[in-house]
Amino acid sequence: MESATLRINNISGHLTTSGVRGGGQCPFSQKSTAPLACPEKAWSVINTSPHAKPNPIRVLVTGAAGQIAYSLVFMIASGQMFGPYQPVVLHLLDIPKMQEVLNGVVMELNDGAFPLLAGTVATTDVKTAFMGIQVCLMVGAFPRGPGMQRSDLLKMNANIFKEQGAALAKYAARGVKVLVVGNPANTNAYIACLAAKADLPSTNFSALTRLDQNRAVSMIAERVGVPVAKVKNVSIWGNHSLTQVPDVTNAVIQDFPEKGLTTPVLTAVNDNKWLEESFIPQVQNRGAAVIAARKLSSAASAANAIVGHMRDWVLGTKDGETVSMAVVSDGSYNIPKGLVFSFPVQCRAGEWSIVQGLKITPFIQLKLDATTKELQSEIDALPK
Numbered sequence: 001m002e003s004a005t006l007r008i009n010n011i012s013g014h015l016t017t018s019g020v021r022g023g024g025q026c027p028f029s030q031k032s033t034a035p036l037a038c039p040e041k042a043w044s045v046i047n048t049s050p051h052a053k054p055n056p057i058r059v060l061v062t063g064a065a066g067q068i069a070y071s072l073v074f075m076i077a078s079g080q081m082f083g084p085y086q087p088v089v090l091h092l093l094d095i096p097k098m099q100e101v102l103n104g105v106v107m108e109l110n111d112g113a114f115p116l117l118a119g120t121v122a123t124t125d126v127k128t129a130f131m132g133i134q135v136c137l138m139v140g141a142f143p144r145g146p147g148m149q150r151s152d153l154l155k156m157n158a159n160i161f162k163e164q165g166a167a168l169a170k171y172a173a174r175g176v177k178v179l180v181v182g183n184p185a186n187t188n189a190y191i192a193c194l195a196a197k198a199d200l201p202s203t204n205f206s207a208l209t210r211l212d213q214n215r216a217v218s219m220i221a222e223r224v225g226v227p228v229a230k231v232k233n234v235s236i237w238g239n240h241s242l243t244q245v246p247d248v249t250n251a252v253i254q255d256f257p258e259k260g261l262t263t264p265v266l267t268a269v270n271d272n273k274w275l276e277e278s279f280i281p282q283v284q285n286r287g288a289a290v291i292a293a294r295k296l297s298s299a300a301s302a303a304n305a306i307v308g309h310m311r312d313w314v315l316g317t318k319d320g321e322t323v324s325m326a327v328v329s330d331g332s333y334n335i336p337k338g339l340v341f342s343f344p345v346q347c348r349a350g351e352w353s354i355v356q357g358l359k360i361t362p363f364i365q366l367k368l369d370a371t372t373k374e375l376q377s378e379i380d381a382l383p384k
C-alpha cells in the first residue's frame, strides 16, 4: 500500500513537486540481505546494509529537463549510483521555460514506482533546489553543436556556475559532493569552487572525465580482444577537451584476477604507433564524433559516466584500481595548485586521493604540459 503524499504545485512561476512515499520510510523491495562488496570503504552517509535505518540523501540534478538528465535521474532512482539500500530524494532544477518538460520527468519518475525514490523536489527556484543537498550533479548548461569546441561555451555557461557555486555555499550541506558535467567542465568546476571558496572545501568539487576514461577502456578492450571489465587503470589526465591525455602507461589487462595475473596494456597492444596516432586522437575527438552522428551531444553514455564517477566516490574504488576524476590540484605531478585537473585517483570512505608515484613518460609529459597550458588560458579568459 502506498501512502503517497505527492503534491504538484505551480506557484508564482516555480514548479514545486514534492512527495514522500510511505510516510518518509523507503519501502525497500529488495529481498537480498547481502551487504555491499566493501562497506568499510563507503561514505558514512550511505547505507550499505539492509539493516540500517533508511535515511534518504538529497541529490540535486541541474539541467533536469535536458538530455543527459533524461537517462541520469532514472539510473539514480533505480539505485545504480548509491547502491540497493540507499533511498534518495531527487532535487531537480531547470530554467522556467522548461517547467512543463520538468513536470513530465517527474510524472515518469512517479510512473517508474522506484522503491528507492523517497521523494522529488522539482523546481526552477535556485534556493529550493540547493537547500540541504548532499550530492550535486551540475549538468545544466548549454551543450556545443557541430564545429564548436567546448571552450566556446565558456562565456555562455560561466555565469550559471558562478551563481550555483554561491548557492552551494549558502544552502547545501557542508559535506556536499559536487560533480560538474556542463562544459567546459573543468573550468566550470573551477568557477563554482571559487564562488563557494569561503564556505566549502575545494575537495568537495570535481568535474567529469569518466566518460573519456570509459571511451578509452572500450577502445583498448576492442583492440586487445578482451571484455571491458578486464581493462584496468587507464588514466585520463588534464582537461575534458581536445588536449586531454589518455594514458595507458600504467594500465593492465587483468587476465586472472583471482591469481593476481595481469599483462601491461602496452605489452598486450604492442603497437605504440597505434596508441599515439590513433587511440589518443580518437578518445580526444569522441565527443565531436558523437555530435556529428547524433546531431546532439552524448547523453546516455554521459549519464552512465556520471553514475560511475559518483558511485566510486561515495562507495569507494576497488583495491588496486584507479579511476579518473578532475579535482582541484594540490600540486601533484607538478600541476599548478588550484587548477581543476583530471588525475588518476582512488576513493575510500567518501574521500578521493590522487594516486602518487605513477610513471610519466617524456611523451606523456609533453601532453600534460599542453593540457595544463590550455586550462590556464581558459581561466585567464574568464570575465574578471
Ligand SMILES: NC(=O)c1ccc[n+]([C@@H]2O[C@H](COP(=O)([O-])OP(=O)(O)OC[C@H]3O[C@@H](n4cnc5c(N)ncnc54)[C@H](O)[C@@H]3O)[C@@H](O)[C@H]2O)c1
Pocket (backbone or CB within 6 Å): 062, 063, 064, 065, 066, 067, 068, 069, 093, 094, 095, 098, 139, 140, 141, 142, 143, 144, 160, 180, 181, 182, 183, 185, 208, 209, 211, 212, 240, 297, 298, 299, 302
Ligand atoms: N563532461 C562530460 O563528459 C560531458 C558529457 C556530455 C555532455 N556534457 C555537457 O553537459 C551539458 C548538458 O548536456 P545535455 O546534453 O544534457 O544538454 P541539454 O541542452 O539537453 O540539457 C541542458 C539543460 O540544462 C538546462 N539549463 C540551462 N541553464 C540552466 C540553469 N541556469 N540552471 C538549471 N538548468 C539549466 C537547460 O534548460 C536544459 O534543460 C552540456 O554543457 C554538455 O556539453 C559534458
Ligand SMILES: O=C(O)C[C@H](O)C(=O)O
Pocket (backbone or CB within 6 Å): 143, 144, 150, 183, 211, 286, 287, 288, 290, 291, 297, 298
Ligand atoms: O563533446 C561534447 O561537447 C559533449 C561531451 O563533452 C562529450 O565528451 O561527449
